[in-house]
Amino acid sequence: MALPIGTILDGKFKVAQILGEGGMGTVYKVEQLGTNPPYYYAVKELLISSNTSEEERNQSIERFNKEIALLRSLKHPRIAALMLPFQDRGNYYFAMEFVPGRSLEKILEDSKGPLPEEQTIKWMMQVCEALSYIHSRNPPIILRDLKPGNIMITPDNEVQLIDFGIARRFDPNKRTNTENLGTISYASPEHLGSITAPGQRRSAHNPGRPVQTDARADVYSLGATLYHLLTNYEPDPIQTPAPGSVLAKNPKLLTREVNGKRICPVEQVIIKAMQQEREQRFQSADAMRNALLSCLPAEVQARVASPTVQIPAMSPAATVVVKAQPSLSAPASGPVCPRCGFQNRPGAKFCKRDGYQLVQGAVPPPQTRTHQPIQARPARQPLQARSSSILARPVTNSRGIQARPVSPSNGATATRDPMIPYRAGLQYLNSKNYAEAVNQFKISQAQGGPVYDILYSLGRAYRQYGLSVRGIDQKLSQENMKYAAEQFEEALRHNSSAFNAHFQLGMCYRDLELLTQAVQSFKKALSLAPDDAAVYYQLGLTSLEQGSYRDAESYLREGMRLSPEHVLMMVTLGRLYSETRRVPEAIEVLRRAVKAEPESWDAWYQLGRAHMRMKEWKYAVSALERARQTGSQSPLIYSSLANCYLKLNRKAEARQMVDETLKRDRNNTEALRLVKQL
Template identity: 70%
Template sequence: MALPLGTVLDGKFKIVQILGEGGMGTVYKVEQVGTNPPYYYAVKELLISPNTPEDERKAAIERFNKEIALLRGLKHPRIAGLNLPFQDRGNYYFAMEFVPGRSLEKVLENSKGSLPEEQVIGWMIQVCEALSYIHSRNPPIILRDLKPGNIMITLDNEVQLIDFGIARRFDPNKRTNTENLGTISYASPEHLGSITMPGQKRSPQNPGKLVQTDARSDIYSLGATMYHLLTNYEPDPIQTPTPGSILAKNPRLRTVQTDGRIVCPVEQVIIKAMQQEPAKRFQSAEAMRVALQSCLPNGVPHTVQIPAIASPNATILVSANPGIGLVCPRCGFQNRPGAKFCKRDGQPLVQGAVVAPPQIRAQASRVPIQARPVQQPIAPRPASSIQARPVRQSIQARPVQPIRARPVSSGIDPNAAYRTGLQHLANKNYAEAVTQFQRALSASGPSYDVLYNLGRAYRQYGLSVRDVDKTLFRNNMKYAAEQFQEATKYKTDALDAFFQLGLCYRDLELPTQATDAFKKALALAPKDPAVYYQLGLLAIEQGANDDAERYLKDGLQFNPDHALILIALGRLYMKKKLPSSAVKALRQATQLDPAIWEGWYELGRAHSQLKEWTMARSALDRARQAAPHISEIYSALAACYLKLNKKSDAKQMVQEALQRDPNNAEANRLKKQL
């Protein structure tokens, strides 16, 4: 039930109007107390009934907090900005910019018919601009509930998107949505969690291909919204309009003659946007904006190709991308195109390598599946004073949720579960890979292959969240280490398990355990340069420089052309104040693999130690070309320019360094000096 008008929330917001009311709460227009002239905000309320089950209550609060987190990081003229969240009377609220005007739902309702084509196109072009912005965030934000009721038209005829209540950050590691929400008339097939082939119906026997909503799902919803605005009919749920059907409902739509036939440009745009298969829609909001622009009477002609109706048995083929580098078969790291060795573990990379099929051995015993910690909802932020104009601050992406094991059903084919797990692992669907490997374990008992790949899935999942949730990263590394340790019990030659175990312990900053694991790997493969490389890195990290040099040189005996070992050796020589030896090793590394920016960067630093500033600048320039995003390269270049008495260039490099990393200590030091 809505609060009475005149109620003051959080001691500063006086309710003056009810803007909207739903099952989970109300949106109010409020006046900030004490402002003259009055300043208005919109306040959204999350109202939870005392009778709501605990799991639903937690889900509602988490969804509400997600909306706050998303809005806090957005700043765009077509998106209402967040002010602050707060709690009052036991309920959750957040205040945001008040957008005076009407929703397109209200505009359509008052019009008693379809809206003018040119006006609709103009509004939808503005919606595309807002979608382009949220889709370009890192990770992309998917609105998931785009519809006429969530598009406001201001008094100046400008568009504002409202209601990010079920928006989500796109997670490439997920196969489907955690929750399938949205308004069915405007929802893409992916909103249901899967898509079926053309001509087929979704059923328990034919659930379709698992998918999750992405930016193209918002494209579908935008097409469905246009359909409603231009015809005054809600679109049929999960249906692509047929050619001519939109024009039949609104004969006033503009048509043009092309190749001897009459076509309706805006109808073509809608049909393409509402294709069942995401790959057949516009692939970005910007592409749809360009197409819409061409639909205006003065627009540049732009042909929209509507995909032909595929047969029910059609198969979607995804071509290989030659611009994607090889994945290391040992640690799973995605390397740059053309790399010969894995950047992370030094493993040689072989084009076309595949994972051998498993030999799953049935065992009487069972490995218990450990529960993972559940992340808590974002706690509401403490209230703070409101400025006349709210300032929005960007925040980091919310951390990925921990993997939860699915209940294991009876009658599982362990080989099928294992193969499915491998497929998910190759596709970076780590949560699903964990589930499938655990199913295989439950059905057949522990075996080396399943335990080893379950460990790999945990480890890759941990690495995928390393930059957003350190706790979740460490927990998954621990689970991975447990699986690799268990795997070593089922194979006498457990080289890969010991190697992965060493990587996990190194990530967990347990150097003694990591060294022990790599030494066990070395005993099994005394000629593997990747093992020597890891032992050398661990020794460097522990300050055991002589041991590090021995390990790295031993690795070079078995592979003299191992660029990563040469770079590590170069770093070690600089640490030991032997810049000439460092230059020799690093020159060899850059000749072997000119695309590794670290080689050029370290070579530039080595020349700097020798006060060879021109050569240092040349090497650092090569590093900058290979990795223009690395702040340290620019600060090193600034130091070179300063030594070469080129202060203007030095200032420019300092500026570039601080743009990429404001906390770059060397750049800040040079800035004061300059």
């Protein structure tokens, strides 16, 4: 039975929606408590019936743990990443990256007919990229349950595979699968554990030749999935479609004349992928991708010829390279800050995290490379991530700089060129795989790579990881932030005039609430870049947090002289004026802020609070409602609205806002005070 909406799991996840229920478990969309704006994960729960025998229970738990172990080893932009396994009330769970969008099963259901050919082929080519990755692991990983319901399409039309519940590692020493699970309509003949001769049916007297699934079983399932999407007919179990049958079900499919005969290219791909004898199918997902590419119109082929992620070679020891890109799990494709890597909301003009001016579609720039052959000084003891977290545990020697060994299953090979793991580390960092980024940078460090660049990049990786677990594990977040600060400090010993390192170090100190040190670092950054508005913003914000109002105002005013439309500085200055009882000035600057960026909930919220200080309750309600309309779920908005409604003697609405506040923050002081008054 599914958990009720609102259930709190592991003290940090609130169930927001039931995403799916099946024989293997229930999947929930959960909100991470304490995040603003809200951050979501998908949490999978292991379903164990009370009627289940002890043996079946143990098998289910073992299968669940295998899925966790398998997901932990997979780092690819088209595969939802494992975040955190945990137990709660005796049940087993794990949290994963939440993938927004719809499954192909849902898209097909909503379309009430075959899906567009060109778009479907492009999606299947992306699936091939993910399959090529898992099939190239050592040992290869076989998905075994590829079907429309397990393929998500994000709002950006990107593919993500989401269910590895019955995936298995190929074992060349086995004759057949230990368990034969999967959805029969998409399952290859070998899913049943044996293959019969052509034209023969499997029976008790003819059980067939024992065989286990390999990568070609996923090729069959992909062909069956493509058949379903392009015809809107579920494929017949373990049947190869007859020539002409796909085109008959969807006459709109592209055809071409070859040697005087009319053929349907995509039908031929489906038929080849769904051959009964696996030797007659495409022998790899990469080969099937190439065949799908040839099915597209010539003018389209040129645009999509290169994979959106680089497909690794099929060698078990192949180096995995993924294209740097924003996280596919982001709820919207807002601009990425080139300084700190934070993905902002669409339309944002300045980074919410560091105040840097943004450009739509921006990605982190390459690091400045130094070539001085300086040996890195001994680093201090690195922070240790919990074994249940996604960050690999850094292993050091007595000097603290030894990289941990890399196994072939991680897709890396030893190399004498330190720039190869360094560049791979940058790619992993940009794709938010912080564990592997740290690992690759340490390999480059041990092999004599560029010292400043590596230390600076390690600092970024540890800081970004620390930020990613904030609200989930505060202690772990703080520890990694400390280690990030150490890396930036070490980098500055090698290049004291590095602006970015001073700026990032200041951000670390501020995150650690070491405000005096933060101001010192930002001042050093300012001396190197006196016209950088983001530094003035950080100095103003940090000074305000210290209570140094005069310094804060000075920094913010100078920053706004350089960047008059810097909304975050306007909001901070408005907050400062409110706190120093200069409320009319606060209202004036905050009105400028909401005019410049109407979707900024912070600006509307601060404007509402300023009107509350003036006891202008109707104006305050208007501004706070605008803050709520931006989509923000901050409990501060709701508690402020509750206060305003009570002042206006609208008690029913006040009670509703109190309830909404406490749903989001059970310890909200303002809401708890209002409960007593109501």
